[in-house]
Amino acid sequence: MTWLNMVGLISAIALFLPISIILILRLSWYKSFPALLVYYFFVSCYNILSMDFVKADKDFIYYFGVINNLLDAPLMLTFMTYFSKTALFRKRMKMIVIALVLAELILVAVVGFNIKAATIALAPGLLLVLSFALLFFIHQAKITVVYQKAVGKAMIAASLLFAYGGYAFVYVVYYLIKSPYKADTLFVYYLINTLSVFLLTAGIYFEQKRVKQLTELKVAREELRIVYGRS
Secondary structure (H helix, E strand, C coil): CCHHHHHHHHHHHHCHHHHHHHHHCCCCCCCCHHHHHHHHHHHHHHHHHHCCCCCCCHHHHHHHHHHHHHHHHHHHHHHHHHHCCCHHHHHHHHHHHHHHHHHHHHHHHHHCCCHHHHHHHHHHHHHHHHHHHHHHHHHHHHHHHHHCCCHHHHHHHHHHHHHHHHHHHHHHHHHHCCCCCHHHHHHHHHHHHHHHHHHHHHHHHHHHHHHHHHHHHHHHHHHHHHHHHHC
16 A cells, blocks of 8 residues: 555545544534535545545446535535524525536536536635635634634634635646646645544534533523413
């Protein structure tokens, strides 16, 4: 096994961390976390298949990769509605997701269901996710610094900003510049995956603790309302 395969294997294993913690902490059906769960399921499966750790038909891996790239931005943007400050902003984000999916369907109809369509679709998807990640990170960082709360959300936003900033760099180098140093580019990609998921997993853990506290507070307030309402 080469050093690149070793780093790739570590990255592939690390990608299962968000899946595991979402399931363990019972966030599978909490707000927009199902989208994050599906996102990492597809990404982790594709990484394992593409690196031949699990033998599969080449055509299956190819089309699985196309699907993975087409779903990347819609799934991540759907999850990122979790950071929306208002219902109106959340609604607008959902409209952007729908518009993006429709654009991808038109692209596939014109170009075909192939890697070319997936590569073209990645560009606006990366730009959208990166823009929202930057916006939400700035907002959550301010809340964490000023009010000393929502550390988990800030960590999740930071991990997404780091990940998609790195993915954008890899996209430019790999697809636009078409650098001959593909092994180095893949190494950077695997490293980004590994570091970002560790930060994301820690963020999910802290966010679940905050969600639990808020839920308990909500229940306590409801109980007090019932008691004093009856008295």
